Amino acid sequence: MKVVKDKVVIALTGNDAVAEAMRQVNPDVVAAYPITPQTELMHKFADYVADGDVKTEFVLVESEHSAMSAAVGASAAGARVMTATSANGLALMWEIVYIAASTRLPIVMALVNRALSAPINIHCDHSDAMGARDAGWIQLFSENSQEAYDNAIQAVKIAEDRDVLLPVMNCLDGFILSHTLEPVELVPDKFVTDFIGEFQPVHNLLDSDNPTTFGPLDFHDYYFEHKIPQIEAMKRAPAVIERVGAEFAKATGRAYGLLEKYRTGDAERIVIAMGSTCGTAKAVVDVLREKGEKVGLLKIRSFRPFPCRQVREALAGAKAVGVLDRAVSFGSQGGPLAIEIRSALYDNVKVPVKGYIYGLGGRDMPGECVEQAFEELKRVAADGKSSDENGFLGVRE
Amino acid sequence: MKAKGWKELAIGGRIDEAGNAEDFETGSWRTFKPVRDESKCTNCLLCWIYCPDSAIAVKDGKIKGIDYEHCKGCGICAEVCPPKIKAIEMVQEGKVKEEEQE
Numbered sequence: 001m002k003v004v005k006d007k008v009v010i011a012l013t014g015n016d017a018v019a020e021a022m023r024q025v026n027p028d029v030v031a032a033y034p035i036t037p038q039t040e041l042m043h044k045f046a047d048y049v050a051d052g053d054v055k056t057e058f059v060l061v062e063s064e065h066s067a068m069s070a071a072v073g074a075s076a077a078g079a080r081v082m083t084a085t086s087a088n089g090l091a092l093m094w095e096i097v098y099i100a101a102s103t104r105l106p107i108v109m110a111l112v113n114r115a116l117s118a119p120i121n122i123h124c125d126h127s128d129a130m131g132a133r134d135a136g137w138i139q140l141f142s143e144n145s146q147e148a149y150d151n152a153i154q155a156v157k158i159a160e161d162r163d164v165l166l167p168v169m170n171c172l173d174g175f176i177l178s179h180t181l182e183p184v185e186l187v188p189d190k191f192v193t194d195f196i197g198e199f200q201p202v203h204n205l206l207d208s209d210n211p212t213t214f215g216p217l218d219f220h221d222y223y224f225e226h227k228i229p230q231i232e233a234m235k236r237a238p239a240v241i242e243r244v245g246a247e248f249a250k251a252t253g254r255a256y257g258l259l260e261k262y263r264t265g266d267a268e269r270i271v272i273a274m275g276s277t278c279g280t281a282k283a284v285v286d287v288l289r290e291k292g293e294k295v296g297l298l299k300i301r302s303f304r305p306f307p308c309r310q311v312r313e314a315l316a317g318a319k320a321v322g323v324l325d326r327a328v329s330f331g332s333q334g335g336p337l338a339i340e341i342r343s344a345l346y347d348n349v350k351v352p353v354k355g356y357i358y359g360l361g362g363r364d365m366p367g368e369c370v371e372q373a374f375e376e377l378k379r380v381a382a383d384g385k386s387s388d389e390n391g392f393l394g395v396r397e
Numbered sequence: 398m399k400a401k402g403w404k405e406l407a408i409g410g411r412i413d414e415a416g417n418a419e420d421f422e423t424g425s426w427r428t429f430k431p432v433r434d435e436s437k438c439t440n441c442l443l444c445w446i447y448c449p450d451s452a453i454a455v456k457d458g459k460i461k462g463i464d465y466e467h468c469k470g471c472g473i474c475a476e477v478c479p480p481k482i483k484a485i486e487m488v489q490e491g492k493v494k495e496e497e498q499e
Contacts, residue, residue: 102409102410103409103411104408104409105409165408165409202408203407203411203413210413211413211415212407212411212412212413213412213415214410214411215410216410216411216412221400222400222401222406225401225402225403225406226403226406226409226410228403229403229406229408233408
């Protein structure tokens with residue numbers, strides 16, 4: 001039986017790191033269907049089930065629609081539930097993704113980010129997560145496997161907080177993180193058990209002394225009223241995400257908030273990104289800082305809820321901002337992240353923003369591309385005008 | 398019944414009171430209305446057993462009538478009424494049977 005008693009650093013892929021977190025969480029129910037690049041995550045977790053390392057009821061379903069349906073049913077029955085998927089799998093579970101959030105079920109799902117078809121592509125971009133941004137789930141993005149592991153543990157505590165009670169998507173970049181070995185520091189099993197505590201559902205379907213109905217019909221007379229508490233829960237979530245992050249930092253030394261400011265204090269040009277590209281951007285920032293350039297990175301960890309106020313504060317002194325989007329919102333004024341940033345800044349902070357689409361379908365995002373963005377931001381800063389300019393990084397003409 | 402505000406509702410669209418479907422009148426959904434001929438009815442109660450909306454009113458083992466506030470007009474009662482009896486007929490709403498008019 002696998003037991004981690006003390007903090008230990010081992011080499012893990014992103015998928016294995018999340019599976020390890022799931023072993024330590026020991027959820028009551030996991031329902032999943034394989035899809036690249038999430039498959040190895042569930043392979044690893046299935047090993048833990050088969051070896052008796054967890055007491056989880058592992059439900060093998062016939063599709064992702066069924067995976068999320070089983071997760072919803074189990075969660076409504078009072079179980080702590082986790083699952084994982086990618087891209088087209090998320091697309092297939094779409095209907096139930098909304099139902100999980102609207103029914104206020106604190107399910108935690110690893111989303112191993114992959115491009116949506118067509119053309120069919122198994123590699124990383126954020127089109128899957130961005131498509132689900134309005135489903136009512138909390139969405140956390142990880143820069144590396146360590147964060148994917150840490151976020152998996154924190155996600156359980158955030159989701160189940162009585163002020164929140166919303167499902168959480170733990171997003172990690174497919175292949176770039178999911179299949180790459182990195183040193184990951186594990187926390188002891190007992191720490192995880194104590195940190196998340198025992199799941200106490202507000203109501204559950206199996207409590208026959210207090211019968212309750214989940215998922216009834218709602219017409220024009222009540223549907224609107226049922227949406228407001230969802231909005232309110234999302235408003236309370238930022239404080240909980242920060243509190244859980246601070247508590248986690250106390251034990252591990254790894255601090256987590258809604259976003260991370262990397263050398264932005266006196267930065268004139270700031271690039272904003274999510275996921276593994278933040279690691280690349282940090283390296284570029286360091287190189288340019290060596291040359292005396294005032295540049296910085298703003299990493300968004302929580303895309304939903306979106307930290308508008310904190311973004312404004314972080315960008316208040318900037319002269320130009322570049323937003324890196326690993327997804328397209330066709331027909332809009334920029335990628336999903338650029339839209340959020342512009343919306344957060346409007347009427348509050350006057351700084352020109354340039355949006356960039358990069359890395360679609362797993363296209364590599366080398367440091368040179370980030371450098372190119374920083375270089376172009378010199379001109380954007382000189383123009384000084386608020387712009388709705390959008391560009392691309394790393395695509396052939 | 399005064400409609401509740403969002404602050405008064407259980408979260409997640411849950412309903413905590415059991416058996417509340419009775420408070421929701423679905424009679425207006427009907428296109429066809431079951432009309433029962435009391436003279437033919439043998440009170441076998443098959444319609445009462447099958448009715449998905451508990452809309453067959455029964456007292457002391459005898460059918461007292463049909464609850465048109467909740468009957469959605471699915472026609473199952475007419476379908477299960479034994480062929481030799483046929484005490485329930487589905488009539489289009491608004492077209493009342495001739496004998497009833499008399």
